[in-house]
Amino acid sequence: MRVVAALLPHPEDGARFLVQQRLPGGSRALLWEFPGGKVEPGESDEAALARECREELDVALEVGRRLWEGRHTYPDLTVELVLYATRLVSGEPRPLGAHALKFLTPAEMGALPFCEADIPLLEDLVAGRMGSLG
Numbered sequence: 847m848r849v850v851a852a853l854l855p856h857p858e859d860g861a862r863f864l865v866q867q868r869l870p871g872g873s874r875a876l877l878w879e880f881p882g883g884k885v886e887p888g889e890s891d892e893a894a895l896a897r898e899c900r901e902e903l904d905v906a907l908e909v910g911r912r913l914w915e916g917r918h919t920y921p922d923l924t925v926e927l928v929l930y931a932t933r934l935v936s937g938e939p940r941p942l943g944a945h946a947l948k949f950l951t952p953a954e955m956g957a958l959p960f961c962e963a964d965i966p967l968l969e970d971l972v973a974g975r976m977g978s979l980g
C-alpha cells in the first residue's frame with residue numbers, strides 16, 4: 847500500500863509541523879502519524895495528499911518536493927510511506943479523521959508514540975537529513 851504523508855509547517859512558526867493521533871479502535875490505534883493516507887489506483891501522490899488533507903483536516907495544501915520514502919511491514923500490511931513538503935494554502939486544520947492534532951518540533955515528536963513506519967523518518971528529520979523542508 848502506498849501512503850502519502852504531509853510535512854505541514856505551522857503558518858506562523860516554521861519550526862513546528864502538524865502531527866495527528868490515530869483514532870482509538872482501528873489499526874495502530876492512538877499512535878501518532880503525519881496527515882495523509884492511501885493513494886488510490888490511478889491517483890498521483892500529490893492529488894492523493896491534497897485529497898486526504900481536504901477530507902481529514904478541511905484544509906487546502908500545496909504539495910512540494912518529496913522529502914523521504916521508506917517501506918515498513920506490519921503484521922497486517924506493508925506500507926510504502928512517502929513524505930512530502932507542503933504549505934497551507936487555506937483553512938485551519940480540524941481533527942475530522944483524527945483523535946488529536948498538534949503542531950510540534952521534530953524533537954518533541956520524538957517523545958510521542960509514532961507508527962513504526964515513521965521511526966526512521968523521524969530519525970532523519972531530527973538529524974536534519976532531509977535538507978530544506980520548505
Ligand SMILES: Nc1nc2c([nH]c(=O)n2[C@H]2C[C@H](O)[C@@H](COP(=O)(O)OP(=O)(O)OP(=O)(O)O)O2)c(=O)[nH]1
Binds near residue numbers: 872878879
Ligand atoms: N497517514 C499516515 N499513515 C501512516 C503513517 N505511518 C504509517 O505507518 N501509516 C499507516 C497507517 C495506516 O495503516 C496507513 C494509512 O492508511 P489510511 O490512513 O488511509 O487509512 P486508515 O486510517 O483507515 O488505515 P487502515 O485502517 O486502512 O490501516 O498507513 C503516517 O505517517 N501517516
